[in-house]
Amino acid sequence: MAQLALVVLVMSGFMTVFVVSARRMLGLHIGFIRALFAGLVSLAGLGVFNLVMQRPEQQGILTGVQFGSTLLVTMGFLAAWEVVLPSGSMGSPAGWPRALKSRIARGRRYSHIVSIAVRHGLRPYLRGRSGGWAQGRSGGGSKGPSGGGAARLARPLRLALEEGGPTFVKLGQMLSTRHDMLPREFVSELSRLQYQVSPEPWPVVEEALVAAYGVPLETLFKEFEATPMAAASIAQVHAVWLHDGAKAVVKVLRPGVRTVVERDLDIICRLAAMLERRTRWARAIGMVELAEGFAASVHEELDFRVEAANIATVRAAWARRRQDDAIRLPTVHEELSGESVLVLDWLAGEPVGGATRLASASEDDRAGWARALLATLLDQVLIDGVFHADPHPGNILLLDDGRVALIDFGSVGRVDAQMRAGLKLFLLAVNTGDPAALCDALLQIVERPDEIDERALERALGRFLARHFVPGSAPQVQVFADLFRLVAGYGLTVPPEAAAVFRALATLEGTLTTVCPGFTMVDEARHFTGGRRGGRAGGPFAQPSGPSSSIPSPEPAVPAELLAAWELLRRLPRRLDRVTSALEQGRLGVGVRLFADARDRKYVRSLVHEVLLTFIAATSGVMSAILLSIERGPEVVPGTGLFQLFGYHLLVITAVLVLRLLFIISREDR
Structure with a gap:
């Protein structure tokens, strides 16, 4: 018994020495399970090398080689395990069964998605044979191919996304707003997903509502319409009457959708990474970044408490300045809302994407609605700092009283004061056509690398202005795609909040085109900052508020240099105070050190x-x-x-x- 204990002790000592040495040589932090397997491998290797190398006539002179070879085998085992399954990827051993079950379910769902794509003829595009419109896009063209190539692909793509389930329907809805990225055939076909989502049966929805409230629906509502007013990929909306007689709408999360969406979002991100590695068209449109932004947006939409908080934030910012009578925002019934249910006041109207009144509306009414929407979003971005991040046609209502309403605040963007100042300078520089001011504004918005050729960037921005904003031209939404391409070409990184602004503007462009064909959003936005009302947004150069300030003024904008100087003067007292305090206390010094970072x-x-x-x-x-x-x-x-x-x-x-x-x-x- 004592000999067995001694043998176990010696073996444990050898295992510990080899595992610790291998771990330190590789610079890894490993858990107990991985260390145990590595120790067993080291013992097996030690035994094999002992049989091969330690012959009686050698008198043990190759013991060092034997130990070194065992260490090499242990290091190779740990390195291979780290490559196949990185540390921390499966959590603790207690969570391995659940992780394995999740991997199996994801693999089954992945196979199902691939089979849907193959069944609808999309297999060549998963292999990298981009062809058609994708080649035109990756080649830098601004238009899709002529002929029916894009049209033949658009319908199978829409059918595949629709069959894929709620997450892929939501992805198609988002893509239908990207006029800057997709040809019109795709935008037109994918736009059908905004309105062609099958609703959940009423008994299933009623069961989910009762489970969410914990009481029968008759206790909370006087009347509840079983037929939904609208059905989206993640939720559907029903009309209700409260006990006080007021009409409202109930937005309820589809039962079981959260688990399906979480799994599908993981698959979408993995597919995006795979496609970006294999295909030119995916690299051309930035598929991974697009998928990650989409996943973050959908995660917020799965919790209606986030949407309720977003509405409250936007309404609070809206109330701090004069409300525009042409725009309405929904009101939340907080006592009836929760994680999976959201109750809002009734807004009588129809989405602009399917509004029958648009066909009979005059050109002036259409232009007025478009200007009101644009002014509202720019007010939210440049003044309030919180804005509707998904203004697609399904989220804009044309009300019966002639006004426009913003709905579905599941995704909002937030912009701090410094970013707002940079965006305002950006608009002013575009309006004045000054590439130097545009370069300064752009560098204030983006995250710049340590080294950048500002003169080359300024010349590129000058060519950008000449291409899109030459007098007499009509700027199009392609300006956003060209701007992102220029930014990426100089190694600049667009922060998420700035990217959300540009995505919202690109989405709004499609909505404004639906409301008023021929409306040039970029051209209208150029004059926005120079003519908006003042207060905290415009400093000493802003115009006073009044009835005429609700639309952009035709007067020339204040030069970007003046506003930039105002921003500098506003920060100057604080900086001077820091310098003088350091000088008074003897702490002021200037030092330049090599490799200070x-x-x-x-x-x-x-x-x-x-x-x-x-x-x-x-x-x-x-x-x-x-x-x-x-x-x-x-x-x-x-x-x-x-x-x-x-x-x-x-x-x-x-x-x-x-x-x-x-x-x-x-x-x-x-």
């Missing part, structure tokens, strides 16, 4: 480390080859010379160093 020091340190490892490994490898090639020399034991003994040890050291170096490089590339 911690990231620079880390990069140089890792680079020197890798270079030294490469040099040592190469030297050790060359020396081992030379020593092993020497046939003559003193023998340690019969058949093994001293030079060969050193060569074997150096060869093992070389293999360990090379494996460590390759693993470090592979982790940096991920």
Whole structure:
């Protein structure tokens, strides 16, 4: 018994030494399960190498080679495991069954989605044969192909998304608003998803409502219409009458949709990454970024408490300035709303995408509605700092009283004061056609790299202005695509909040075109800042509020340089106070240090480390080859010379160093 305990203790010691050494050589942090498996592999390797190397006549001189080879095998096992299954990817062992079940369900759903795509003839586009409109887009063209190529693909894509379920229907609805990215054939076909979603049966919805409230519906509502007014991919809307006689609408989450959507969003992000690696058309439109933004937006829409809070925030900002009589916002009945149910006041009207009144409306009425919508969104972005992030035609109501209402605040964007100032400078620079001011405004909006050729960027922006804003031209929504392409070309990163603004504007462009064909949103927005009412948005240059300030003024905008100077003067007192305080206390100093940034020091340190490892490994490898090639020399034991003994040890050291170096490089590339 004592001998068995001693053997177990020795084996445990060997396992610990090899696992700890391998972990430290690779720079990994591993859990108990992974360490246990690595220890068992090290014991197996030690046993095999003991049989192969430790012969009686060798008298144990290859023990170092045996231990080094065992360490190499242990390192290889841990490195392979880390590549296949990175640390932390499956959580704790207790969660492995659930993770495995989730992987199986995701794999089954993934196969189902692929089969839908293949059945509708989309298989070539998953393999990278982009063809048709995609080639035109990736080539930099602003228009889709002529002929029926895009039309033949648009309908199968719409049918596949519709069959894919609520998440893919929502994806199609979002894509139908991207006039800057997709040809008109796709936009027209995908727009049908805004209104062609089958509702859930009433008994299923009633059961979900009773489960959410915990009481019969008659307790809370006087009357409840079983037939939905509208059905979307994630929720559907029913008309109700409250006990006080007021009419309202109930927005209820589709039963079981949350689990399906969460799984499908994960699949969409994985598909986007795969397509961006394999196809040109996916790289051209930034598929991964598009999928991530879509997933974040849908996550918010799964909780109606978020939408209720968004409505309250927008209404509060709306109330701080004069409300525009042409626009209405919904009111939430908070006592009847929750995570899966949202009760709003009744707004009598119809979505602009299917509004029958548009056909009979005059051109002036259409233009007035379009201007009111544009002014409202720009007010929300540049003044309030919180805005409707998804103004597609299904979320804009044309009311019976002739006004327009914004609904569905499941996704809103937020912009801080500095970003609002940059966006305002951007609009002013576009209006004045000044590329230098446009460059300054753009660099205030985006996240710039450490080094950038500002003169080249300024010239590129000058060409951008000349292409889209030359006098007499009619700017189109393609301006957004060209701007994003220019920003990406110079290594600039658009922050999420700024990207949300541009996406909302691109979505609004499609809505405004539906409301008033021929309405040029970009041209109207150019004059917005110069003619809007003042207060906190425009500083000393803003115009006073009044009845005539609800639409852009035709007067020339204030030069961008003046507003930029005003922003500088506004921040100057605070900066001067900091400098004078530091001077008074003797803390003012100017220092320039090489590699002052911690990231620079880390990069140089890792680079020197890798270079030294490469040099040592190469030297050790060359020396081992030379020593092993020497046939003559003193023998340690019969058949093994001293030079060969050193060569074997150096060869093992070389293999360990090379494996460590390759693993470090592979982790940096991920």
